[in-house]
């Protein structure tokens with residue numbers, strides 16, 4: 001199917017209306033009145049995102065600095081590998097949020113994606129910040145090089161890379177929708193085995209500063225996942241010719257493949273870490289995949305994993321609780 005390329009939105013075009021006519025490929029002047037937008041409830045999402053504002057150096061790392069050398073070799077290794085992984089997700093996400101906003105012909109989407117891009121930039125900074133607190137520059141660089149060198153990580157990121165780059169090169173509606181699917185996977189599933197590792201350390205009273213930072217990131221990613229699911233559903237509804245069996249089957253197969261790769265990666269990085277039950281972890285990955293599919297208006301594909309098998313994680317996503325632990 002040959003498809004026309006989306007045009008970048010005009011920066012300011014007084015002949016077009018302020019309220020957008022379509023999310024992508026529509027007309028909008030570039031002027032934003034939040035009280036008159038095409039999808040009014042997105043204002044709340046914007047307020048929620050902005051309300052989550054935080055900065056990396058607000059988190060006190062002094063106890064983590066003392067504790068890092070006392071972690072087991074396997075824990076240290078997983079810590080560095082997982083920070084390396086997280087950085088390979090947040091870095092492209094900063095740019096993908098910007099790319100989506102450049103093609104969005106709805107000024108509310110442009111603003112929301114700008115906030116998301118800013119938060120991804122903070123997430124990236126936070127990885128540099130925590131690593132610089134606990135290891136030498138040489139070890140920091142080694143961790144940040146994993147995304148370019150570790151074969152399991154490269155394999156795991158291959159499909160995201162392919163689809164993100166395809167949208168960058170060829171901005172069609174189809175490539176945009178596929179990028180949104182991988183964004184939903186990234187925001188709603190790919191991060192979470194990494195998050196679980198840090199919460200597991202925190203529940204054993206280890207590296208609580210890092211875990212507090214991760215809980216801030218986690219809170220942001222949940223909101224990003226929520227918005228991108230909304231944007232996906234609305235874009236699909238506005239472009240019904242793409243809402244066909246072939247595309248929806250593609251979404252399900254992208255989810256299945258991503259779940260398999262996520263399980264392979266998390267087994268590789270977490271199997272020697274004590275306190276994490278790998279069967280629970282696999283269930284958690286499938287639970288997250290189901291949850292994202294539901295939010296995107298699709299069906300669950302893992303009927304045995306509709307409930308969270310790692311309920312203890314919930315407490316750590318709530319930032320206030322982590323603070324209590326850290327104060328104790």
Ligand code: ZN
Nearest residue numbers: 090119120123
């Ligand atoms: Zn992020």
Ligand code: ZN
Nearest residue numbers: 093187221224
């Ligand atoms: Zn995000």
